[in-house]
Amino acid sequence: MENHNLKKIAETYKSDKIEHGYIEIYESYFHKLKEDNLIILELGIADGKSLLTWSDYFKNSKIVGIDIHKINLDEKNLNRSNIDIHQGSQSDEKFISEIISKYKEFDIIIDDGSHLSKDVKKSFQLLFPALKNKGLYIVEDIQTSYNHFFGGNPFDLKYSNSHMNFFKHLTDSINYQEIANPFYIKKKYDSQILNISFHHNIVFLKKGVNDRVSKEVINHSYEDMKFKEKTNRSGNNLRYFLKYKILFKTYTLFLFLVNLIKKIVLLRF
Numbered sequence: 001m002e003n004h005n006l007k008k009i010a011e012t013y014k015s016d017k018i019e020h021g022y023i024e025i026y027e028s029y030f031h032k033l034k035e036d037n038l039i040i041l042e043l044g045i046a047d048g049k050s051l052l053t054w055s056d057y058f059k060n061s062k063i064v065g066i067d068i069h070k071i072n073l074d075e076k077n078l079n080r081s082n083i084d085i086h087q088g089s090q091s092d093e094k095f096i097s098e099i100i101s102k103y104k105e106f107d108i109i110i111d112d113g114s115h116l117s118k119d120v121k122k123s124f125q126l127l128f129p130a131l132k133n134k135g136l137y138i139v140e141d142i143q144t145s146y147n148h149f150f151g152g153n154p155f156d157l158k159y160s161n162s163h164m165n166f167f168k169h170l171t172d173s174i175n176y177q178e179i180a181n182p183f184y185i186k187k188k189y190d191s192q193i194l195n196i197s198f199h200h201n202i203v204f205l206k207k208g209v210n211d212r213v214s215k216e217v218i219n220h221s222y223e224d225m226k227f228k229e230k231t232n233r234s235g236n237n238l239r240y241f242l243k244y245k246i247l248f249k250t251y252t253l254f255l256f257l258v259n260l261i262k263k264i265v266l267l268r269f
């Protein structure tokens with residue numbers, strides 16, 4: 001990989017993002033942005049090593065850090081013109097809305113705070129609206145999703161309420177237009193996510209308008225799309241009406257009901 005110096009800077013400040021193996025991954029996303037004028041928010045300051053790293057790397061950007069504990073700027077050498085810090089919890093709605101009122105929008109948000117599933121999900125819910133179009137939302141140390149001492153669940157990986165599963169489910173929002181369920185109800189993040197990348201213990205999500213119309217379904221219906229295609233081509237409406245509007249639709253309704261009953265019985269919503 002090309003050397004863009006993030007590693008050198010992180011070494012200077014002894015950032016533990018090196019040991020975690022995050023620096024090369026960060027560099028691959030950040031090197032194109034390093035000269036830009038950005039607003040970067042990091043949840044979790046501790047000794048300020050990452051804030052100092054970002055402050056050097058993103059020279060033209062504002063680095064905002066928040067931490068639940070009081071951080072002494074002078075003690076941690078954080079007294080720099082491009083660093084702002086605030087005390088408060090990443091999952092406190094009032095505090096986060098004050099942060100959003102002050103900075104309006106962020107280009108990059110990094111969650112390196114409590115790593116508790118409930119906090120990670122809550123912060124995402126509070127901060128996603130303040131992430132700019134094409135902005136990046138990054139969650140570090142996602143391994144806590146596999147640890148019940150952090151609110152994760154190592155015993156039911158597929159259906160737990162962990163933050164890893166939260167992000168896994170968001171991948172469906174990238175393809176929501178393709179879901180061939182005529183009863184599908186558009187979800188909160190559908191059409192707002194361009195991509196999600198999972199690396200070892202770290203997730204990168206890119207916000208953006210993603211509402212490309214499906215080539216397979218019309219309004220989530222495969223049978224309606226097929227009916228339209230076939231009748232446009234041949235004009236034999238009755239035959240295709242019986243096939244797609246009656247037979248295929250009945251089959252889709254049957255599968256919908258089977259899955260609905262399954263979800264009710266297993267309490268999966």
Ligand SMILES: C[S@@+](CC[C@H](N)C(=O)[O-])C[C@H]1O[C@@H](n2cnc3c(N)ncnc32)[C@H](O)[C@@H]1O
Nearest residue numbers: 044045046049050067068069089090112113114
């Ligand atoms: C892993 S450290 C942050 C390290 C820092 N980002 C770095 O790379 O140098 C986690 C920090 O999150 C803070 N923290 C814990 N719970 C929090 C919460 N609910 N809201 C905000 N910060 C929290 C802790 O006080 C701690 O300083």
